[in-house]
Amino acid sequence: MGRLDGKVALVTGSARGQGEAEARLFSAEGASVIVADVRVDEGTKVAAEIAESGGNAEFVQLDTTQAGGWKEAVAHAVDRFGKLDVLVNNAAIWRGEGGIEDITPENWNDLFDVNCKAGFLGMRAAIPEMRRAGGGSIINVGSTLAMHGATSSAAYSAAKAALALITRSAALQYAPEKIRVNIIHPGSINTPMLREGTHGRHLDIANRIPIGRLGEPIDIAYGALYLASDEASFVTGIQLVIDGGTQA
Numbered sequence: 377m378g379r380l381d382g383k384v385a386l387v388t389g390s391a392r393g394q395g396e397a398e399a400r401l402f403s404a405e406g407a408s409v410i411v412a413d414v415r416v417d418e419g420t421k422v423a424a425e426i427a428e429s430g431g432n433a434e435f436v437q438l439d440t441t442q443a444g445g446w447k448e449a450v451a452h453a454v455d456r457f458g459k460l461d462v463l464v465n466n467a468a469i470w471r472g473e474g475g476i477e478d479i480t481p482e483n484w485n486d487l488f489d490v491n492c493k494a495g496f497l498g499m500r501a502a503i504p505e506m507r508r509a510g511g512g513s514i515i516n517v518g519s520t521l522a523m524h525g526a527t528s529s530a531a532y533s534a535a536k537a538a539l540a541l542i543t544r545s546a547a548l549q550y551a552p553e554k555i556r557v558n559i560i561h562p563g564s565i566n567t568p569m570l571r572e573g574t575h576g577r578h579l580d581i582a583n584r585i586p587i588g589r590l591g592e593p594i595d596i597a598y599g600a601l602y603l604a605s606d607e608a609s610f611v612t613g614i615q616l617v618i619d620g621g622t623q624a
Contacts, residue, residue, distance in 0.1 A: 563619025
């Protein structure tokens with residue numbers, strides 16, 4: 377316990393799934409947490425439960441595709457807790473896209489806005505405050521689909537692959553300022569997004585995972601905890617794959 381004592385973290389998409397697990401774990405490890413999401417009722421509930429368990433947490437409604445919303449969310453974190461040390465760009469959308477000919481320009485834009493542009497906007501908003509704090513940790517959440525071709529998720533895969541390269545560029549740019557930037561590539565994780573995107577057939581995927589099960593949100597949260605902590609002070613620009621062995 378206490379691996380994030382004194383740190384302030386903003387976690388997007390934290391009303392449910394991986395983001396919720398990250399927010400709860402970060403709080404348990406001593407961080408003050410901004411629960412940021414478009415889902416007001418669920419996000420408010422997560423923040424309230426963290427506070428009821430003795431943690432410091434507040435909910436901020438955030439559309440991660442809007443630069444103005446990012447400015448307000450970061451300002452709220454600093455006004456409420458005094459600084460910003462950790463940003464987790466976790467919010468994402470995924471849907472069955474079909475083949476290239478099936479992807480509409482509108483769907484392509486939506487997937488890039490949430491899965492790539494939002495990460496850029498988050499880093500752009502957070503870096504000045506991390507600079508003032510003397511450093512920080514940015515954790516982008518990608519996907520193993522960014523690492524290989526796929527028959528029905530070209531736009532999602534492309535957006536996450538672009539996010540991975542932005543991560544590496546930012547890591548090089550801001551390393552001299554002690555701002556670390558890394559990306560986690562989850563495999564198939566038992567989240568609402570996976571269950572909804574596979575129309576309830578998510579358990580079938582477990583048979584194709586070497587370790588024999590789907591990942592759970594806490595599996596990704598533990599990886600994020602390491603990257604957020606001072607234990608990873610010499611770690612920047614990495615792609616951390618957490619996938620049960622599917623990329624081995």
